Amino acid sequence: xxxxxxxxxxxxxxxxxxxxxxxxxxxxxxxxxxxxxxxxxxxxxxxxxxxxxxxxxxxxxxxxxxxxxxxxxxxxxxxxxxxxxxxxxxxxxxxxxxxxxxxxxxxxxxxx
Amino acid sequence: xxxxxxxxxxxxxxxxxxxxxxxxxxxxxxxxxxxxxxxxxxxxxxxxxxxxxxxxxxxxxxxxxxxxxxxxxxxxxxxxxxxxxxxxxxxxxxxxxxxxxxxxxxxxxxxxxx
Numbered sequence: 709x710x711x712x713x714x715x716x717x718x719x720x721x722x723x724x725x726x727x728x729x730x731x732x733x734x735x736x737x738x739x740x741x742x743x744x745x746x747x748x749x750x751x752x753x754x755x756x757x758x759x760x761x762x763x764x765x766x767x768x769x770x771x772x773x774x775x776x777x778x779x780x781x782x783x784x785x786x787x788x789x790x791x792x793x794x795x796x797x798x799x800x801x802x803x804x805x806x807x808x809x810x811x812x813x814x815x816x817x818x819x820x
Numbered sequence: 821x822x823x824x825x826x827x828x829x830x831x832x833x834x835x836x837x838x839x840x841x842x843x844x845x846x847x848x849x850x851x852x853x854x855x856x857x858x859x860x861x862x863x864x865x866x867x868x869x870x871x872x873x874x875x876x877x878x879x880x881x882x883x884x885x886x887x888x889x890x891x892x893x894x895x896x897x898x899x900x901x902x903x904x905x906x907x908x909x910x911x912x913x914x915x916x917x918x919x920x921x922x923x924x925x926x927x928x929x930x931x932x933x934x
Contacts, residue, residue, distance in 0.1 A: 751924040798863050811863030
């Protein structure tokens, strides 16, 4: 059974650019959540999608957005990148709720 | 406002010893308390989780102890092995509801010396 797949694994972007990250959940999982992980702040919740609808949102600026497609695959977008956006972005999927969350290996974003 | 606090920040244990990591939470509405393990270059992986209707749950060498009145829970790793060296995160949430999301502690780095 394939796990959660995140692409790309690594990205280097310049300040002011925008970036799109992709997440393919485990087959059959309809809930996809995104987290930002940094050494200083730890794991912080970005948003959750369920059946193509944003169900929950964390305390991040509007530059962070996401969407989910009918096949449950999800993308997150960060516009006007700032140096502080450098982080590991993690995607997690589950059948419906929080129990049984499975994380992907993440996308390491570096903003220079 | 940090709703979930872990201690200690780092831990060094000898092989065969017991590793104990503590976690305190603030929101009494939380009813789901998982522990995650993360190795370098990987995402966190669920180790064990507990609901507040039980005070202890054991899975192999891993045990969660839960104290509802103190709003604390802890992870005990028995017979610690070098392969247990990783970062451990506690988390808490309401399991159901429109605004359910996992709130994580900042993580602790465990090193098990051979």
